[in-house]
Every structure is written in C-alpha cells, then in structure tokens.
Amino acid sequence: MTKETEQTAQSEQTAQSEQTAQGEQTAEAKEPTPEAAPKEPAPKAEKGKAKKAKAEDKTAALLDELAHQKDLLLRTAAEFDNYKKRTERERLGVAEYAKAEQLKILLPIFDNVDRALSADSESPEYIKGLQMIVRQLAEAVQKLGLREIAAAGDPFDPKLHEAVMHVEDEALGENVVAEVLQKGYALGDTVVRPAMVKVAN
Numbered sequence: 092m093t094k095e096t097e098q099t100a101q102s103e104q105t106a107q108s109e110q111t112a113q114g115e116q117t118a119e120a121k122e123p124t125p126e127a128a129p130k131e132p133a134p135k136a137e138k139g140k141a142k143k144a145k146a147e148d149k150t151a152a153l154l155d156e157l158a159h160q161k162d163l164l165l166r167t168a169a170e171f172d173n174y175k176k177r178t179e180r181e182r183l184g185v186a187e188y189a190k191a192e193q194l195k196i197l198l199p200i201f202d203n204v205d206r207a208l209s210a211d212s213e214s215p216e217y218i219k220g221l222q223m224i225v226r227q228l229a230e231a232v233q234k235l236g237l238r239e240i241a242a243a244g245d246p247f248d249p250k251l252h253e254a255v256m257h258v259e260d261e262a263l264g265e266n267v268v269a270e271v272l273q274k275g276y277a278l279g280d281t282v283v284r285p286a287m288v289k290v291a292n
Contacts, residue, residue, distance in 0.1 A: 196231045200224060232276070240275045241286030243268055251275060251282060256289040263291035 207220040240251045247254065247266040258269050268288045275286025 193235055196234055197228075200227045200231060203227065236278050237276050237283065238278075239286075240277045240282065241268060241271050241288055243270055247288070247290050251277070251285055252288045252290075253285045254290045255287050258289055258291055260291045265292050267291045 203220065203224045207217065207224060210217050210220060244263075245252075245268045247268055252268065252275065255272060260269055263269055267290070269291040270289040271286055272289060273287035276283045
C-alpha cells in the first residue's frame, strides 16, 4: 500500500466517523426527554382539593342547620297544640263554673216551687207562696244582669219592642207603648227577648 492510499483510507474513516456522530446528535435532539413532558403544577392540584373540602364542610353545616330548624319547628308545633288544648280545657272549666254559680241562684226558687206544688191550692198560704216564688225569680234574674226593657208610657223602639197591636188613645202621644203584653228582657246591651207591646196612635 502506498502512502497516498493510506491517507485516502484515513480520510474516509474520519469522514464516516463524523457522519455517525452527527446522526446520533440529530436523533438525540429529536427524541423528547422526560423533563420536556407537560406536568400539572402541584400547587394547583392542592388548591382544588382544599376548595372541594371547604364546599363539603359548608354543605354539612347547612344540613345540620336544616335538621336543627326542622326539630325546632316540630317542637314549636307540638307546644302550640298543647297550649290550645290546655286553653280550651281552661275555657270550658271557667264557663262551667260560671253556669254553676248562676244555677245556684235559681235553686231556692225550685225548692219553693216544690213546696207550692205540695201545698193546698185553696189555702191562703198557697197564694203567698206563689207571690214569694215570683219575687225570688225576679231577684235572681236581676242578679244575673237581666232587666226588663218595656213599660207602659215608654216611646216605641223597634230595637226593643215588637208591636202586635195598635190603639187610638188621645191621652197618649204618638208611637207610645200603651200596654205591655209580654215582658221583654235585655242583658247589658243585648236584647234577650223584645217586649210584645200595644202601641198608641
């Protein structure tokens, strides 16, 4: 082998080595490294978890408050129902007591009526007994607040009187009660029964 031939062979080997090195560098440049792959930042993931946990805590708190309010509503409804029942019992008790007190006033009259029924109707004492019963009854109803609302000579009042007859009488004025045919009664401002009257002119 000549010297020129050796130099040519060395030149070819050098060129081939340089091409091989360049190819390997190009392949390494094209192949992505693990560090170049996109990654989700760690702080963002932690922030999402914290937000979710906070929302769950808030939901749990709202559910607890809802349960508390529901329980409070049920308790209030039960207490109100008990209050209504208790008030109704008390009202009935007061009304019953008031009736008993009123009836107690009438009991002596019933006693005298029984005595009159067993007495001799021809006896003078019988008439006296009836008069006493009527007097007692009048006193009893007065104690209860009942009062008569018509008398002869009173002006006619359609709110208090019921005219069932008319009569011409020059001695009486216009629309004047000439006679009371059936007594009327009032309790306070309430008319229990209007009086049946005969009206003049």
